[in-house]
Amino acid sequence: MDWKAARPVFRNAVFLFFFLIPSLTPAENPATLAGAVTDAAGKAVPNATVTARNNATGQSALTRTNATGAYSFANLPPGGYTVSVAADGFAAKDATVTLTASGPQTLDLTLTASAAQELPNAPTLGDLGFSQQQMQADPKLQAMLDKHTEMLKIHQRLGLITAIPMAAALITGPMAKAKGHNGQTITEPTNANLDFHAALGGATTVLYFTTASFAVFAPKIPDTHKHGAIRVHEALAFIHGPGMILTPILGAMAYNQENNGQKVHGLASAHGPVAVATAIAYGAAIVAVSWPIHIKFWEKQ
Amino acid sequence: MNRNLLLALAFAALPLAAQTESQWVADQSTLIYHMSHPMHEVDGTSHAARGKGLCHAGQCDFLIAVPVKSFDSGDTNRDLHMIEATRGAQFPMIVVRAHFPQSQTAFSTVSADLEVQFAGQTAHYTNVPFQRTAQGNEVRITGTIPLTCSDFKIDRPSFLTAPIKNEIPVRVDMTWHAQ
Numbered sequence: 093m094d095w096k097a098a099r100p101v102f103r104n105a106v107f108l109f110f111f112l113i114p115s116l117t118p119a120e121n122p123a124t125l126a127g128a129v130t131d132a133a134g135k136a137v138p139n140a141t142v143t144a145r146n147n148a149t150g151q152s153a154l155t156r157t158n159a160t161g162a163y164s165f166a167n168l169p170p171g172g173y174t175v176s177v178a179a180d181g182f183a184a185k186d187a188t189v190t191l192t193a194s195g196p197q198t199l200d201l202t203l204t205a206s207a208a209q210e211l212p213n214a215p216t217l218g219d220l221g222f223s224q225q226q227m228q229a230d231p232k233l234q235a236m237l238d239k240h241t242e243m244l245k246i247h248q249r250l251g252l253i254t255a256i257p258m259a260a261a262l263i264t265g266p267m268a269k270a271k272g273h274n275g276q277t278i279t280e281p282t283n284a285n286l287d288f289h290a291a292l293g294g295a296t297t298v299l300y301f302t303t304a305s306f307a308v309f310a311p312k313i314p315d316t317h318k319h320g321a322i323r324v325h326e327a328l329a330f331i332h333g334p335g336m337i338l339t340p341i342l343g344a345m346a347y348n349q350e351n352n353g354q355k356v357h358g359l360a361s362a363h364g365p366v367a368v369a370t371a372i373a374y375g376a377a378i379v380a381v382s383w384p385i386h387i388k389f390w391e392k393q
Numbered sequence: 394m395n396r397n398l399l400l401a402l403a404f405a406a407l408p409l410a411a412q413t414e415s416q417w418v419a420d421q422s423t424l425i426y427h428m429s430h431p432m433h434e435v436d437g438t439s440h441a442a443r444g445k446g447l448c449h450a451g452q453c454d455f456l457i458a459v460p461v462k463s464f465d466s467g468d469t470n471r472d473l474h475m476i477e478a479t480r481g482a483q484f485p486m487i488v489v490r491a492h493f494p495q496s497q498t499a500f501s502t503v504s505a506d507l508e509v510q511f512a513g514q515t516a517h518y519t520n521v522p523f524q525r526t527a528q529g530n531e532v533r534i535t536g537t538i539p540l541t542c543s544d545f546k547i548d549r550p551s552f553l554t555a556p557i558k559n560e561i562p563v564r565v566d567m568t569w570h571a572q
Binding site for chain 1: 432446449456480482513546
């Protein structure tokens with residue numbers, strides 16, 4: 093491989109790597125929040141669910157009040173929070189608080205009885221026969237879901253961004269061979285066109301695998317049986333995934349052959365077809381999860 | 394004179410008959426939420442709702458609850474995203490308390506005041522109309538609860554960076570029988 097010629101590709105890859113990684117590691121200084129939950133008569137409300145939701149990030153922490161109605165959160169990142177309390181027989185209540193790292197802060201909350209509970213003999217949640225497991229809060233699962241959603245949102249955004257250099261690389265592939273500086277058709281590639289195409293390919297590769305990592309390493313939610321369009325989306329990854337490994341390898345081989353003054357031959361000649369098949373599978377994967385676009389279109393007709 | 398007295402007693406007895414205590418249990422339920430996205434119109438369905446009702450002293454209180462997890466929109470990732478956005482693991486149940494005068498149980502349309510607990514928040518909706526159809530010993534109730542994301546401080550779920558509309562109406566179709 094001609095490392096001098098490949099330098100722009102490497103430079104772009106390094107830039108993208110360092111551009112993306114810092115955004116994933118926020119710095120945090122912990123704050124502490126504590127308080128008590130009581131009813132209108134001042135009596136402690138035990139086992140109430142208390143949630144502290146960071147208004148900026150949407151991340152939330154959950155705890156329950158103890159027998160004396162007390163709750164506490166430790167190690168919360170400073171910032172504005174919405175604190176919500178829910179307890180059976182009471183109307184849910186929330187309050188806002190701004191936490192700083194300076195010291196523990198206190199927020200006491202008073203609940204009022206739910207309107208329906210004020211009537212005698214009204215049915216309660218316990219009358220409906222749901223299991224304790226169905227009704228019990230699961231903060232660990234919520235944290236897992238938060239992480240899952242956050243990573244898949246980044247996966248979606250990066251996936252769309254990746255489509256841009258991928259499409260550009262597909263367009264510039266034939267140009268790397270077909271056109272000279274002054275527009276006339278030539279048989280030999282120009283270095284500028286080749287370098288540009290290689291840089292786009294490199295950027296696509298880095299973005300693709302970064303995108304894929306956010307889906308691959310997203311937490312797996314237990315007791316989930318996958319169904320729907322996501323299965324098609326994932327199945328197509330078995331085409332564009334290997335394609336995205338093969339395409340740059342074959343591209344590097346073709347690049348070397350071109351730079352050595354040879355016509356692209358052997359396995360390297362599969363670079364173009366493999367790249368096209370990969371891009372088609374990648375595009376189909378995006379369309380698969382957007383399928384109802386077409387249903388909606390025909391319904392409107 | 395005796396005839397007038399009998400008539401007067403009969404009219405006096407009518408409200409008492411209407412205020413007879415009755416208990417109701419939900420047999421079948423279908424709850425469907427609808428969400429609109431620039432690229433998708435999605436319905437999520439649950440058949441897991443349970444309900445009980447009590448009519449007493451001229452008033453009716455009905456309680457309906459459904460696990461957030463039980464809604465199926467046809468795509469696993471979308472359902473997981475909805476559970477996350479609605480904080481369904483922290484607040485696993487959607488609880489609806491309906492309150493209306495017992496006299497309305499004779500009408501084809503029941504207007505109920507609702508208290509909905511969802512995503513750790515409580516919202517109230519007044520005069521929500523439900524259609525009532527009697528079928529033998531069973532009563533079928535259908536209607537739509539006009540939920541919105543903002544009522545429950547839900548960060549609107551998004552797909553391909555575009556969020557859904559604020560409105561997530563829930564269509565209710567439940568069959569009840571008297572105990």
